[in-house]
Amino acid sequence: MTSQGILEAAEDVFARQGLRARMEDIAATAGVSVGTLYNYFADREQLVAGLLTYRHQQLCERLDRSVSAPVDAPFERVLHVLVRDLLEHFDAHRAFFAVLMQGEPMESVRTRSLCAIQTSLDEVVDRLDRVLARGVSSGVLSPTEAPLYAAALFGMLRATAVRTYRTQPAAGVATQSESLVRLFLDGARAPGGAPSRIEPTPKEPTP
Amino acid sequence: MTSQGILEAAEDVFARQGLRARMEDIAATAGVSVGTLYNYFADREQLVAGLLTYRHQQLCERLDRSVSAPVDAPFERVLHVLVRDLLEHFDAHRAFFAVLMQGEPMESVRTRSLCAIQTSLDEVVDRLDRVLARGVSSGVLSPTEAPLYAAALFGMLRATAVRTYRTQPAAGVATQSESLVRLFLDGARAPGGAPSRIEPTPKEPTP
Amino acid sequence: MTSQGILEAAEDVFARQGLRARMEDIAATAGVSVGTLYNYFADREQLVAGLLTYRHQQLCERLDRSVSAPVDAPFERVLHVLVRDLLEHFDAHRAFFAVLMQGEPMESVRTRSLCAIQTSLDEVVDRLDRVLARGVSSGVLSPTEAPLYAAALFGMLRATAVRTYRTQPAAGVATQSESLVRLFLDGARAPGGAPSRIEPTPKEPTP
């Protein structure tokens, strides 16, 4: 469908030129005329919003599939799959992902459509949150810092993905997935979960 | 100095309207005329770059002071201070920070000045990296995933700061600092460092 | 015939949106596709011209029928019928009539087709003129201001119709017809025609 072709082209151009890319460039990339752009999207605002929604739905559908499939799968397995889904999505849309992930301010009228970005991010973090809550209730994760888990894990994934994108464009997603989950889990894991702990938190003398 | 007043105004406007904000709006917020803007900055490009440099220097100076002050301080203490510095800086410039942190694409001609953002982020991550390297060489941190540490920790801080900014605007920085360092350390800490580990990494059967 | 359906739709849309209405809106109102519009009218210009011609012919045929029917009818009766014809036509096409009556400028290239409007108006005024000339030659009307009569009467009818359209949408046409003819006749009537005059025109001392 042309509408989808336009969105793919838009992502490509936005990724290369930023969200200010000219409508004409998007049209050219999509292989259509400017007029056609406006047949599908009322204005630039709608086009951006359309792209965000499109990508966001793809990701959420994928995450939901991964999470719900084996309902009784062990928490760690689900987490691994989820993280790989995220990293692979980031990887597939590396360049545009930078924009999607940016968390631009939304107060402004002209960037009103960018609220969609926050909503999108929030929904993804919420999905993480739901899975991590399972981990807490199943006793695998310590309940102590539970509210931080989702955002922190998401931040780790995102930052690592961005950095990798710039430093070693060809890095494998699977490897990273392993490392990041380990990094996260071994910190969040409950004392009695599996590994035993001695000195839980270093006392930092705040002045 | 007017120059600084302009930069502060620019941050304010950018935070509210995004980097596309009009020069006139910046001038109005700074309480000067557009002409004055151009007396201090050759063009919009220079103004943006000036702001980034300004904020970036403030942060780096602070980080450097924290890191270098007690040269022989124990690694964990230095890390704690560094993390608090970062969170406090994020907090002070919450809104604009979103833009600074965004990692917009830089290939574009018109966003050439935005390269400064990446450079800025990279320098901060590099400082984290240097401190964390100390942790590795002093035996506190496991060398296994060492290359990931800086980016992952930075990602955790950033994501948590953004989320907190939106969900609980009045949250204390100190508390978070504590939690995040613990979350990071207990995962990254070397097996023999302090807590002992049993099952290092779950084998995930990739299909 | 579709052609006529299109013209009726066009009148409707022009009446609501002005002559700048989009072809697509006309097509939608007519219940056909834009393509079909172009099967019947070479371009927008022809469509507008077609509508004007259509309505104008209807009016002129009606006027001619009224005027010529009883060739030897007394002048006043003919005038009454004529006026009622006009008011009823105005009434039937109230909204579009505003556009038809507007007398838009015609010098412009893009409004070339609007010349048709003036031509149309002129033809109607000419018909009035011919009937009023009969009144003059038959001695019922004073020859003094004869050249003004047609335009002035037409102006009275038009203005009153428009105003009534806005102020009392349900007003009866017949009543108005009576009143306007009386207002016109008693002023234009020759001194010896019927009512006698004393002070013909007040001397106004121009500075």
Place this chain on the structure above:
Amino acid sequence: MTSQGILEAAEDVFARQGLRARMEDIAATAGVSVGTLYNYFADREQLVAGLLTYRHQQLCERLDRSVSAPVDAPFERVLHVLVRDLLEHFDAHRAFFAVLMQGEPMESVRTRSLCAIQTSLDEVVDRLDRVLARGVSSGVLSPTEAPLYAAALFGMLRATAVRTYRTQPAAGVATQSESLVRLFLDGARAPGGAPSRIEPTPKEPTP
């Protein structure tokens, strides 16, 4: 002031090209750049509205001055002056007046500003109405058709002015003023006012 210069230019261009004239043409005629147009008027809509308001105020101020000046002047004199004011205003803005007078439909969003036209016309007719009411209360005008007077007189003036504009561009306003007032007055004049009447209205047998 530039703002006024723009309005004068706009009137000129609108008169020649219609309300769809390109902003660039208006700018060129005003001797400024397009940008300057937008410094004074937010968009085309505002420019049109601004011009209408501007001209309308000029006319109303003039009419008010004429009407109120000699408070106890005889009705007929006041009427004469008023009519001459109107015809002279029409004459001064002959071409654009066609647009001002047109009474375009106002339902449409895009012509929303044109409501101003109707308001403008209404205010002028209202002023006529107030003066004519004086004529009725002073016994000079017959009360019978009083509600029609203002609109009818205005219609006469307008139609005659337009027609004269096209047929004899150089016609004198003063002469017409005389004729039209006589045409109107001798019809509207009260039976006892001055001239006596015999046959008031011919009975027209409606079918």
Place this chain on the structure above:
DNA sequence: TATGAATGAGTTTTCATTCAT
């Protein structure tokens, strides 16, 4: 014959930048 998606020239609108005061 009807359709309606695609077209792109034509306009409107924006806004960084200049410069006379």
Place this chain on the structure above:
DNA sequence: GATGAATGAAAACTCATTCAT
């Protein structure tokens, strides 16, 4: 230095018209 009206190149957007189906 500061000012802010003027500028005009660049971009956004519109819509009459075409033409393959």
